[in-house]
Amino acid sequence: MSQPSTRADVDACPGALRLHAAADGPLARVRVPGGRLTGAHVRVLRELAGRWGDGHVELTSRANLQLRAVRDAAAAGLAAGLEAAGLLPSRTHELVRNIAASPLGGDPAVDRLDRALCADSRLASLPGRFLFALDSGLGDVAFSADVAALPVHTHEGHPAAVAILFAGADAGLRVAPDAVVPALLAAAHAFLDERAAQRTTAVEATPGSRADAPDAGVADGRRQVAWRVRELADGPARVAARTAAALGVRPGPAAVLPRPVPREPIxxxxxxxxxxxxxxxxxxxxxxxxxxxxxxxxxxxxxxxxxxxxxxxxxxxxxxxxxxxxxxAGLEVAAGSRWAGVTACAGRPGCAKSLADVRHDADAATTAGTGLPVHWVGCARGCGSPAGPHVRVEATGSGYRVRSPGGSGFAAVTEVGALVSAARKG
CATH class of the missing domain: 3.30.70 (Alpha-Beta Plaits)
Structure with missing residues (x-):
């Protein structure tokens, strides 16, 4: 049984309306469901970044976009520009339009899910970190999401069904392809219901507390709440059970689904x-x-x-x-690029918590692929870290610590560590 994990009940995820106070100036995050843009959208983003920000557009690990160094006075103008371009279709739901999709697929369910999500008033209260995923069947986006749709085959010769996964776990819940969007929305409601139930239980278990008390559920001066399915006690199983009940579906046996190591298309x-x-x-x-x-x-x-x-x-x-x-234009299209699998957090000077200019150091140390993704981070928080096996290069203030979360990839860790050491000596 999984154990609960809680965070302060203040959703500080940045958006297009609520900017994040980064060290290099306010940061705006634009949700892009499925990562789908048009060339016209790109032009608008370039113009907005040039007018209000530092001229660049950053890509995030959820295929969203960020504009950095946005001047405070520009927030209203930025939002108006995004809204006019169709990149801000809902002001109430802009923080929760987190939908990952297999980049090589053309699933129209992305648009259907986005519209249905924005039309559901209660789901505006989802945390900004809650993630939906529509996987093409490759397993490239399903396992890192809170709720995901993954096509599977029941038996040879039988039509495909779609598995609904919860925090990457299969609970045996299957739906027809045309029922994916209602199932994912039901799962999101089930998450909110289970989160509320666990909060009430925790408050009632505290001597002298009342669920409606002003400080109910407060620890160390901050209200505590789960933001993702895996942060709930036994979250995947409990949310799956609520979802199945809401859909009137009886789950079958869970399957052991293969989890491929995703590779970026190049x-x-x-x-x-x-x-x-x-x-x-x-x-x-x-x-x-x-x-x-x-x-x-x-x-x-x-x-x-x-x-x-x-x-x-x-x-x-x-x-x-x-x-x-x-x-x-300077993008990498050839296989074998030294940048294959290499990512980094903002680092200095963009992040005040960073202990190093990780982007500069990554550029100096990266020479070729290592077999595992490599993620550079400026502090122990590890922002933007990949969900699967990877090598983590973490700034310590006096150098870098190189390791692989989970203990795998010894050869890759050794290779990256040697490259980091050589770059620092150089």
């Missing part, structure tokens, strides 16, 4: 119908103005959870032309 990728996609890495997830200008002429741009981009549905000739244009 290069020319064949798609159904003779079409081709182009995947490009964005070094350390930061798009410069010249790169944004190139992307403006694309019909669609998909941001990936690995801080890259994908252009889908191209003819072979168009794909080759795009690969050349992206390479010329």
């Amino acid at each position: 290069g020319l990728i064949e798609q159904p119908g003779g079409r081709v996609a182009v995947g490009a890495l964005v070094p350390l997830g930061r798009l410069r103005p010249v790169q944004l200008r190139v992307l403006e002429s694309a019909a669609t741009v998909t941001v990936t959870p690995w801080r890259g981009i994908v252009l889908r549905g191209l003819t072979p000739e168009a794909a080759r032309n795009w690969a050349a244009a992206l390479t010329e």
